[in-house]
Amino acid sequence: MKIEEAQSTIREMLPDKRYRHSLGVSETAGKLAARFGADVDKARLAGMLHDIVKYFPDKKLKQLIEQHPNISNEYLSYSNNLWHAPAGAAYVEQTLGVKDRDILNAIIYHTTGKKDMTRLEKIIFLADYIEPGRDFPGVEDVRKAAENSLDEAVFEELWRTITHLLDQHQRVYPDTFFAYNDLVGSQNNQ
Ligand code: DGI
Ligand code: FE
Numbered sequence: 001m002k003i004e005e006a007q008s009t010i011r012e013m014l015p016d017k018r019y020r021h022s023l024g025v026s027e028t029a030g031k032l033a034a035r036f037g038a039d040v041d042k043a044r045l046a047g048m049l050h051d052i053v054k055y056f057p058d059k060k061l062k063q064l065i066e067q068h069p070n071i072s073n074e075y076l077s078y079s080n081n082l083w084h085a086p087a088g089a090a091y092v093e094q095t096l097g098v099k100d101r102d103i104l105n106a107i108i109y110h111t112t113g114k115k116d117m118t119r120l121e122k123i124i125f126l127a128d129y130i131e132p133g134r135d136f137p138g139v140e141d142v143r144k145a146a147e148n149s150l151d152e153a154v155f156e157e158l159w160r161t162i163t164h165l166l167d168q169h170q171r172v173y174p175d176t177f178f179a180y181n182d183l184v185g186s187q188n189n190q
């Protein structure tokens, strides 16, 4: 799928604010890929598509997860805020014919992260948090870290997200803890 095609598809599927967020993630992901040595075109495409099903009803997201042979049903026992990530990958694979595993995995893990993320997975996870439209507390620190070290920035994001979820007494999906543990102490290796 070409980037222009992905852009016009999400234009139809997302409200304006979310559409602009997706353009921001796509562009930021492209820059991070160039900076840290990943495939720029894949990063831009994954960024463009990452939130494609964000506004599908929960019932539809649940179906996409349940009907996919390789996507864990464990997501369904956690916050419905997580569902659009694996469901989005199932949707782009089935409906838009995207076959590239790297892109599909980057979409699946863009919300939770996981242990042993690939460079592209880290880039989409991070671009989602630091694209120029974001302005929550601490985002500047993560942007700063992302100038030098991919792992340091991803670690900082995971720490902030987990801390925020704990503060709110929310559940934390296990992969998010695994991603955090995986990067403790490895922040200087890029
Ligand atoms: O879709 P976006 O709003 O662009 O960003 P996202 O996909 O990262 O966000 C989904 C929300 O899910 C985010 O506000 C944090 C929340 N969330 C709920 N449970 C978890 C979680 N995030 C992580 N990483 N892990 C969780 O267990
Ligand atoms: Fe998302």
Ligand code: FE
Pocket: 021, 025, 050, 051, 128
């Ligand atoms: Fe997003």
